[in-house]
Amino acid sequence: MGKKILLEHINVPGINTLEVYRQNGGYASVEKALKTMAPEVIVEEVKKSGLRGRGGAGFPTGMKWSFLAKPEGVERYLVVNADESEPGTFKDRYLMEKIPHILLEGMITSSFALGAKTSCIYIRGEYFYVARILETAIEEAYAAGLLGKNILGTNFSHDIFVQVGAGAYICGEETALLESLEGKRGNPRIKPPFPAVAGLYGCPTVVNNVETIASVPYIVMNGGDDYAKIGIGRSTGTKLISASGHINKPGVYEIEMGITVEDFIYSEEYCGGILNGRKLKAVVAGGSSVPILPADLILKTEKGEPRLMSYESLSDGGFATGTMLGSGGFMVYDETTSIVKNLYTFARFYHHESCGQCSPCREGTGWMEKILHRIVEGHGKHGDTDLLFDIQRKIEGNTICPLGDAAAWPVASAIRHFRAEFEEYINHPERIKNVKHLQELVS
Amino acid sequence: MAKVTIDGQSIEVPDGTTILQAARMIGGDNVPPAMCYHSKLKTSGGYCRTCIVKVSKGSDKDPRPMPKLVPSCRTTVMDGMEVQNNTSPEVLEARRGVVEFLLINHPLDCPICDQAGECHLQDLGYENGAAKTRYDFPRRKFNMIDIGPYIKMHMTRCIMCFRCVKVADQITDNRVHGMINRGDASEISTYIEKAITNDFSGNMIDVCPVGALTDKTFRFKSRVWFTKPMDAHRDCKKCSGKVALWEKGNEVLRVTSRKDKWGESEEWICNECRFEKKNIKDWVIEGPRHIDRHSVISLNHYENVVAKLKIDIAKQQKQLVDKK
Numbered sequence: 001m002g003k004k005i006l007l008e009h010i011n012v013p014g015i016n017t018l019e020v021y022r023q024n025g026g027y028a029s030v031e032k033a034l035k036t037m038a039p040e041v042i043v044e045e046v047k048k049s050g051l052r053g054r055g056g057a058g059f060p061t062g063m064k065w066s067f068l069a070k071p072e073g074v075e076r077y078l079v080v081n082a083d084e085s086e087p088g089t090f091k092d093r094y095l096m097e098k099i100p101h102i103l104l105e106g107m108i109t110s111s112f113a114l115g116a117k118t119s120c121i122y123i124r125g126e127y128f129y130v131a132r133i134l135e136t137a138i139e140e141a142y143a144a145g146l147l148g149k150n151i152l153g154t155n156f157s158h159d160i161f162v163q164v165g166a167g168a169y170i171c172g173e174e175t176a177l178l179e180s181l182e183g184k185r186g187n188p189r190i191k192p193p194f195p196a197v198a199g200l201y202g203c204p205t206v207v208n209n210v211e212t213i214a215s216v217p218y219i220v221m222n223g224g225d226d227y228a229k230i231g232i233g234r235s236t237g238t239k240l241i242s243a244s245g246h247i248n249k250p251g252v253y254e255i256e257m258g259i260t261v262e263d264f265i266y267s268e269e270y271c272g273g274i275l276n277g278r279k280l281k282a283v284v285a286g287g288s289s290v291p292i293l294p295a296d297l298i299l300k301t302e303k304g305e306p307r308l309m310s311y312e313s314l315s316d317g318g319f320a321t322g323t324m325l326g327s328g329g330f331m332v333y334d335e336t337t338s339i340v341k342n343l344y345t346f347a348r349f350y351h352h353e354s355c356g357q358c359s360p361c362r363e364g365t366g367w368m369e370k371i372l373h374r375i376v377e378g379h380g381k382h383g384d385t386d387l388l389f390d391i392q393r394k395i396e397g398n399t400i401c402p403l404g405d406a407a408a409w410p411v412a413s414a415i416r417h418f419r420a421e422f423e424e425y426i427n428h429p430e431r432i433k434n435v436k437h438l439q440e441l442v443s
Numbered sequence: 444m445a446k447v448t449i450d451g452q453s454i455e456v457p458d459g460t461t462i463l464q465a466a467r468m469i470g471g472d473n474v475p476p477a478m479c480y481h482s483k484l485k486t487s488g489g490y491c492r493t494c495i496v497k498v499s500k501g502s503d504k505d506p507r508p509m510p511k512l513v514p515s516c517r518t519t520v521m522d523g524m525e526v527q528n529n530t531s532p533e534v535l536e537a538r539r540g541v542v543e544f545l546l547i548n549h550p551l552d553c554p555i556c557d558q559a560g561e562c563h564l565q566d567l568g569y570e571n572g573a574a575k576t577r578y579d580f581p582r583r584k585f586n587m588i589d590i591g592p593y594i595k596m597h598m599t600r601c602i603m604c605f606r607c608v609k610v611a612d613q614i615t616d617n618r619v620h621g622m623i624n625r626g627d628a629s630e631i632s633t634y635i636e637k638a639i640t641n642d643f644s645g646n647m648i649d650v651c652p653v654g655a656l657t658d659k660t661f662r663f664k665s666r667v668w669f670t671k672p673m674d675a676h677r678d679c680k681k682c683s684g685k686v687a688l689w690e691k692g693n694e695v696l697r698v699t700s701r702k703d704k705w706g707e708s709e710e711w712i713c714n715e716c717r718f719e720k721k722n723i724k725d726w727v728i729e730g731p732r733h734i735d736r737h738s739v740i741s742l743n744h745y746e747n748v749v750a751k752l753k754i755d756i757a758k759q760q761k762q763l764v765d766k767k
Contacts, residue, residue, distance in 0.1 A: 356629030363544035366627040394540025
């Protein structure tokens with residue numbers, strides 16, 4: 001069994017209540033931080049821990065915190081990004097639904113470290129019931145004196161608000177999230193200025209993912225060095241992986257970073273192998289926007305080393321032969337899957353979710369969807385594959401926010417690794433209703 | 444002061460200047476094209492991505508190049524920065540991509556569009572566009588909307604530059620329109636087709652780089668290159684009263700604000716000057732307005748040719764009669 005930090009007490013009955021949570025050592029970090037530690041020390045510990053943002057980009061959290069501007073007399077905010085909209089990712093929902101208090105504990109401790117009097121949870125509209133669970137937990141915390149004025153008799157006061165979004169994918173982008181939180185249309189802002197300087201209502205703001213903040217209590221209790229010992233290299237700690245697709249045991253798993261991908265897919269402790277004993281075809285390792293990898297490249301890197309579940313190992317080889325850990329939405333496809341149809345689904349999603357602010361993404365995502373629709377329906381034209389690749393190349397890197405990249409990468413990687421399948425769709429539309437040819441293609 | 448080098452040409456500019464402004468100070472052919480940036484509007488720019496450039500050296504202190512292409516209208520210069528615009532094939536290719544994206548859903552109805560001749564998208568397409576489109580799907584269409592008594596909005600032509608939204612935001616008393624829907628279905632609209640009635644709403648027509656917002660008092664009256672632009676002014680209580688008149692004979696067909704060489708309004712004018720003073724006696728004429736010689740508007744000779752032809756015909760008829 002790998003080490004568990006976030007899901008250690010997941011099976012304790014009633015862990016969603018404050019009482020049971022405290023019996024299992026909950027809120028100890030609040031007590032320790034507020035009574036014995038200085039805010040700078042906590043930031044230093046988080047830096048030492050090597051904790052990286054769990055929302056997808058993997059930016060070191062301690063560094064992000066130390067960038068926070070601290071002008072006199074200006075409020076600072078902590079905003080927790082619970083707008084988990086990446087297709088294939090559902091780890092934050094699981095965590096907030098089962099153990100809401102671990103998030104609140106992390107928020108209080110982190111806010112103390114950052115000097116924020118107010119913090120916000122921005123949760124996506126589809127998670128309405130989770131927002132209720134969080135609100136109940138917040139009420140419990142207020143009643144126990146863990147929130148509100150003079151927490152645990154110290155000088156530190158803190159309030160937490162839950163804000164439900166309206167279900168737009170783009171609001172998971174931090175600046176769009178802040179716009180939405182301010183009550184405006186959720187369009188990404190043009191950076192700079194970064195939120196650390198001018199964020200919510202123009203005040204310095206830190207935006208962190210749910211899982212990142214939930215990891216803070218452990219770091220405060222055990223020290224950054226202890227956390228850094230878990231994991232491998234610069235990928236420290238544990239990571240929640242949302243495993244889905246053609247596997248025997250889909251679900252949320254907490255892994256210690258550094259286990260092999262092969263182990264993760266085939267071991268009984270985690271995914272338990274491919275459904276119905278079929279062969280593995282491809283894996284999307286970190287949510288729909290990261291590049292898809294065929295079976296041989298996901299299990300072994302180009303150099304022939306086994307690929308590990310870590311930021312570095314998954315991105316080994318760049319985008320030519322690698323991918324990204326992203327938000328940990330691990331989607332497994334068996335040999336019967338049509339990569340083209342899968343890509344069409346993704347393209348439809350990104351077209352629907354593009355905010356329409358900047359031209360490449362607004363026009364390009366729609367164009368890609370239309371071409372893919374044509375291919376999937378058997379009306380593809382010669383040259384469509386090259387056209388698709390060219391469109392994605394002109395979107396990538398030329399947009400305001402990373403949604404443009406997110407829409408471009410899956411298209412690029414699918415064509416890079418499965419071009420033959422696209423050509424098959426275009427050249428032999430009569431065969432596309434029959435999946436058998438795909439198995440022939442693989443063999 | 445910061446020294447910045449754009450395509451090998453250096454200039455010293457005050458801190459806080461953007462790359463685009465610095466490029467315009469240098470002038471010449473190396474100025475990146477801009478569709479959504481407007482020098483008189485705060486926070487404009489950054490949306491259309493046509494002005495993207497490559498920063499090959501960040502600054503003297505931090506010489507690392509910037510990882511992505513950056514919008515020059517929103518990126519401020521640093522001391523020692525080196526920028527590549529026309530000298531970078533990467534930039535030119537990305538810009539061609541952006542122009543293609545802007546054009547795939549544009550109706551290309553230039554022959555019946557009032558903006559033709561002074562349209563930024565035409566210029567951009569001419570310089571950076573491809574000869575043939577690769578887009579073979581039906582183009583996006585919207586219905587035309589009247590916003591107020593003077594302005595027609597043709598959303599199909601819009602490229603989403605947000606300039607008109609910023610005008611309404613920044614120079615008029617309250618914001619009444621913005622963007623609705625999202626992605627490629629998004630459109631500029633007043634909230635449930637309300638009219639925009641404030642005194643400076645006409646400036647939205649001037650800032651529109653394409654023919655999405657047109658002057659209803661001028662629609663289909665004349666092609667712009669058949670009209671003569673004249674600088675004129677009048678005493679106006681609301682605005683500076685300095686305008687450009689577009690005349691045909693002695694008739695004033697259109698009144699607009701004076702635009703600088705980048706096609707951006709120099710001063711805002713009020714609706715009274717723009718829409719109601721269409722008599723030449725209302726104005727003090729200062730003289731012909733300078734138009735860039737490359738512009739189609741300066742090819743203002745058609746009427747003379749036509750007039751001469753008429754006379755010629757009469758002569759010929761007379762000659763024919765004489766012969767008989």
